[in-house]
Amino acid sequence: MNIPFPGKPVRGSKTGKPVMALLDLLGRTWALGIIWQLNEQTLTFRQLQTACEGISPTLLNTRIKELVCLSLLKKTVNGYQLTSQGQSLLALVLPLGPWSNEWQAVVSAKNSLPEY
Template structure:
């Protein structure tokens, strides 16, 4: 153990995700992987403002490729978080909206975004200090 190592303090964070010792996953890992990935969060944030067409989503989510957006909305649709509606027109019009379950995530995503904004300067300073102390570190 290093000199700078400290023990984890006891408290509510010791609970396993299911609240019972020995049940470290309980099937939540798959769901957290989906709703916790960066593109899914950004799609949910955008759809929280209402239904969007594919190109509207793509323009709103900077840096996402057409392929990644297609995969993301399909996965969210499969998980019951996004509803895809195809309108019978030429050319076909498709829009995406949050389901009731998807909409129930928006307050959590907003809380995470608010926390990120509140702590971004502290995190940036901590990263700079860490990088200065560990110049050969490849973590970025």
């Protein structure tokens, strides 16, 4: 498994800068989606699979292992939940939800206008 560790070269960057490792991680299929789904709730593997629109068990298992290894997720007796580090990352990401809704409205309005 090729986990993007901060301080090590990652996909697209040889510098080892932590922000590049974070962007590599968040750019992986469903990594951010898993973090998003665990906002203020603990989910079992099956619940997380359903919340992530039927992600394959193999991919979900891989992402969980990566997120646990990088201290963003932990397994509890009730399922998976964000660690304090994962919660602080989610706090940075949550404002993207309302922003993306505004962005959709702007793009939709622009694309409904006739082009000149």
